[in-house]
Amino acid sequence: MxxxxxxxxxxxxxxxxxxxxxxxxxxxxxxxxxPPYIQYLGRVLxxxxxxxxxxxxxxxxxxxxxxxGLPEALGVLVxxxxxxxxxxxxxxxxxxxxxxxxxxxxx
Amino acid sequence: xTLPPRRRLIAAAKAAFPPxxxxxxxxxxxxxxxxxxAGSLGLPWWVPPLMSICIFAGSAEFVVASMLVAPFxxxxxxxxxxxxxxRHLFYGISMLDRFRGLGRKRxxxxxxxxxxxxxxxxxxxxxxxxxxxxxxxxxxxxxxxYWICGCTLGAVCGTLLAVxxxxxxxxxxxxxxxxxxxxxxxxxxxxxxxxxxxxxxxTLIVFGPDGFIIPAMVLILIVLTLTRTPVERALTAxxxxxxxxx
Numbered sequence: 001m002x003x004x005x006x007x008x009x010x011x012x013x014x015x016x017x018x019x020x021x022x023x024x025x026x027x028x029x030x031x032x033x034x035p036p037y038i039q040y041l042g043r044v045l046x047x048x049x050x051x052x053x054x055x056x057x058x059x060x061x062x063x064x065x066x067x068x069g070l071p072e073a074l075g076v077l078v079x080x081x082x083x084x085x086x087x088x089x090x091x092x093x094x095x096x097x098x099x100x101x102x103x104x105x106x107x
Numbered sequence: 108x109t110l111p112p113r114r115r116l117i118a119a120a121k122a123a124f125p126p127x128x129x130x131x132x133x134x135x136x137x138x139x140x141x142x143x144x145a146g147s148l149g150l151p152w153w154v155p156p157l158m159s160i161c162i163f164a165g166s167a168e169f170v171v172a173s174m175l176v177a178p179f180x181x182x183x184x185x186x187x188x189x190x191x192x193x194r195h196l197f198y199g200i201s202m203l204d205r206f207r208g209l210g211r212k213r214x215x216x217x218x219x220x221x222x223x224x225x226x227x228x229x230x231x232x233x234x235x236x237x238x239x240x241x242x243x244x245x246x247x248x249x250x251x252x253y254w255i256c257g258c259t260l261g262a263v264c265g266t267l268l269a270v271x272x273x274x275x276x277x278x279x280x281x282x283x284x285x286x287x288x289x290x291x292x293x294x295x296x297x298x299x300x301x302x303x304x305x306x307x308x309x310t311l312i313v314f315g316p317d318g319f320i321i322p323a324m325v326l327i328l329i330v331l332t333l334t335r336t337p338v339e340r341a342l343t344a345x346x347x348x349x350x351x352x353x
Contacts, residue, residue: 005179006154012181013171014161016188017195021220024199030207038200040335041328043342044299046201046229048327050287051303052194052320053222057280059316072280079281083288093129093281100281101274 067107075100115238122237123245130223130250133278137165138257145172146265159258163251164221167191168258194320198225205229209240216240219247223282230286295345298338302330 001009028034034042058076061069079096083089142155150172158168167188174184198220205228206213216228227250228243291300306326310319331338 001175001177001179003151006150006175008181009175009179009184010154010158010161010171012184013158013167013174013188016185017162017164017167017192018218020189020192020195021199022217023196024203025206025213025217028203034203037332037335038203040339041331042200042203044296044302044331044338045197045327047287047290047294047297047299048303048306048331049194049197049201050226050283050290051300052307052323052327053226053283054280054287055304055307055311055323056194056320057283059311059319071274072277075277075281076284079284080288083285089282089285089289090125090128092285093278096281096284097129097132097275097278100277104274 067104071100071103071107074103116241118236119238119241120245122234123242123249126227126231127246127249127253129278129282130227131253133223133276133282134250134253135257135260136275137279138254138259139261141165141168141172142258142261142263143265144169144261145175146262148172148176150175152262155258155262156255159251159255162188163219163254164188164192164195165254190321194222194324195220195225197324198229201225201229205243209243212240212244216243216247219251221250223279224250226283226286230289295348296338296341298334298341299331302327302334306330 024038028038054076058069058072061072063069075096078099079092082095083092086092138155138159141159145155146152154172154175155168158171162168162171170187170191171184174180174187199217202216202220202225206216209216220228224247227246231242231246233239233242287300291297294300307319307323310322310326313319314322
């Protein structure tokens, strides 16, 4: 690929990314009433999206070989339980990440 | 748009920093990995920084790097990147109301809405007296700066750096777990959360890790559309009980 073709490829990738982020705002501009169906989706989608993102992060975990996903399971449990206990996002993320790193590096 | 006084800006920046700390750790390391990967493909040093500035979407940048060493194919690039990032469509729908009336900041907020930035901006409680628009602006900006730094470091120092610390990226997983839980606690009705988890797990088993996102999105839309009447009834009942729904 020439440098010009590289720049064009990066520009196209940038445009495609921006489109996925901006399309809802273009389709439902601020001045106009958003259809009730879209308002409904705007209310129920976030819960679904965070569920999707959790599964997305863990998609490569293989429960059949290696450590059988135990480090991930433990990390998720610790993150969740400490959050329920202290309601402190940073603390939960730090503790579970350090624990996870210890397990995968030492084990 | 009149620029708010400097002090208000600084206050918003200070308030926006703490929630981005997990991203600081995650993005620097992931960015270095992305930079090293691009270098290992033989790409020039400026490719990862340029991508981090104008694409700013982690997984897509890895794929674009591999495309840059293949024959030029703009249509395939467009479709592939659009599909990889299609989940952002859901973020926009969720943010339609929250980005209202933010003036010119809105354009950057939409541009910079990667997974992590969306999650923090959606979930964060903006402290009392802090401008919500500038808070979200700085969350987006800080996250992108971490990513640019990581990608640039990886591209320039490359294998010299060789910082491979196993498991740092678990910070991202933990972030989404905690935000999922936080959203669960705020929502009186958990139809969305259940749909998201079950549809994603189901499609992951059927389609595998590389192809489940789009099927999962379609399934989520179908389920939430078919159950709209009962779910909306539950939401209304929850609101009437004075539920505190985000």
